Amino acid sequence: MPENVLPNLFRIEAPLPNNPLRAINAYVVLSDERNLVVDTGMNQPECREVLEKGLAALAVDRTRTDFFITHFHADHLGLTSAFATDTSRVYFNEPEARWTRRFKAADFIAGMLRRARTCGFPDDRLAHALQSHPGIKYGPLQYPEFTVLRDGDVLTVGDYRFRCIETPGHSPGHLCLYEPDQRLLFSGDHVLGDITPNISGMLDDTDMLALYMASLDKIYDLDVTMTLPGHRRAIRDLQRRIRELKAHHREREQEVAGILKTGPVTAYETAARMTWDIAADSWEQFPIMQQWFAVGEAMAHLIHLQQKGEAQKTTVEGAVVYTAV
Numbered sequence: 001m002p003e004n005v006l007p008n009l010f011r012i013e014a015p016l017p018n019n020p021l022r023a024i025n026a027y028v029v030l031s032d033e034r035n036l037v038v039d040t041g042m043n044q045p046e047c048r049e050v051l052e053k054g055l056a057a058l059a060v061d062r063t064r065t066d067f068f069i070t071h072f073h074a075d076h077l078g079l080t081s082a083f084a085t086d087t088s089r090v091y092f093n094e095p096e097a098r099w100t101r102r103f104k105a106a107d108f109i110a111g112m113l114r115r116a117r118t119c120g121f122p123d124d125r126l127a128h129a130l131q132s133h134p135g136i137k138y139g140p141l142q143y144p145e146f147t148v149l150r151d152g153d154v155l156t157v158g159d160y161r162f163r164c165i166e167t168p169g170h171s172p173g174h175l176c177l178y179e180p181d182q183r184l185l186f187s188g189d190h191v192l193g194d195i196t197p198n199i200s201g202m203l204d205d206t207d208m209l210a211l212y213m214a215s216l217d218k219i220y221d222l223d224v225t226m227t228l229p230g231h232r233r234a235i236r237d238l239q240r241r242i243r244e245l246k247a248h249h250r251e252r253e254q255e256v257a258g259i260l261k262t263g264p265v266t267a268y269e270t271a272a273r274m275t276w277d278i279a280a281d282s283w284e285q286f287p288i289m290q291q292w293f294a295v296g297e298a299m300a301h302l303i304h305l306q307q308k309g310e311a312q313k314t315t316v317e318g319a320v321v322y323t324a325v
C-alpha cells in the first residue's frame with residue numbers, strides 16, 4: 001500500500017527483482033486538478049504490478065496525471081510510457097530528452113561496447129555484461145513525448161509549488177524538485193540515504209565527478225527538512241548526507257590516485273583493486289553488472305584526475321591507460 005508521506009503526497013515502493021538497489025520509489029502528488037507522479041520504475045512485471053496497484057489504491061485517474069522523471073536510467077523512466085496517457089505530460093530534462101530522440105538500440109549497444117573496451121573491460125566479459133545491462137533488458141519499450149523543464153521552472157500541483165533544480169552528475173541532465181514552503185526535496189538519485197549514487201565514466205569523457213560535486217554544493221544550502229530519494233527511505237539531514245557523499249568521493253579519489261602511483265592502469269584494472277562494499281570474495285566473483293558499475297566509477301575518477309592534471313592518458317590497443325603525472 002502507498003505510504004502517506006505528507007498531505008496529498010504518497011510513496012509507492014516498487015520492487016526491482018535481482019537488482020542490488022532492491023526497489024524504486026515512485027511518489028504521487030494528488031490534487032483536484034492534475035496529479036503528478038515523480039519517477040516510474042523498471043520495465044519489469046513485478047515492478048509494474050506494484051505501481052499499478054498503488055495508483056489504483058490512491059484512485060489515481062491517469063488521464064488527469066502528469067509525470068516528472070528525474071533522469072533517464074531504466075529504473076526511473078522504464079515504465080513511463082506504460083502509465084502515461086494521451087493527456088499526460090511527461091516532464092523531463094533537456095540533455096536526456098535529446099539523447100532519447102536520437103536513441104537507437106543497436107547504436108546504443110555498439111557505443112557501450114566501444115566505451116567498455118576503452119575502459120579496459122575484457123572482451124569475454126563484455127557480451128555477458130551487455131546481456132545483463134538493465135538499460136537494455138528493462139528499458140522503456142518506447143520513449144514518450146517529453147515536455148522539457150529547465151533550472152528554475154516551476155510545477156504547481158495543488159498546494160505544492162515545485163521548483164526544478166538541474167543537478168547533473170549521476171546522469172547528464174538529472175533534475176531534482178524543490179518545494180520551499182514544505183522544505184521538501186525530491187532528490188532522485190542525486191542524493192540517496194544508505195547507498196551511494198553511482199557516478200560513471202561509462203558514457204563519455206565528461207568529468208561527471210566534478211559535475212556531481214558541484215551539483216551537491218548547489219543544493220547544500222537549500223532549506224530542506226525532508227528529502228525524498230529515488231531509492232530507500234527519506235533522508236532527514238540533507239546537509240549531513242551531502243558531507244558524507246563528498247567525503248566518500250574524496251576518499252575514493254585518494255584511493256585511485258594511490259593505485260595510479262603504482263603504474264599505468266586501465267579503469268578495469270583500477271576497479272579490480274579498489275575496495276567495494278559488495279558481498280563477494282574477490283573481484284572475479286563480482287556479479288557482472290556490479291563489475292560494470294564499478295568500472296564506470298573507476299573511469300569517472302580517472303577522468304577527474306586527468307582533468308585536474310594529476311594523470312595523463314594514452315591509448316593502447318583500444319583501451320585507455322592512465323599514468324600518474
Ligand SMILES: [Zn+2]
Nearest residue numbers: 073075189230
Ligand atoms: Zn535509480
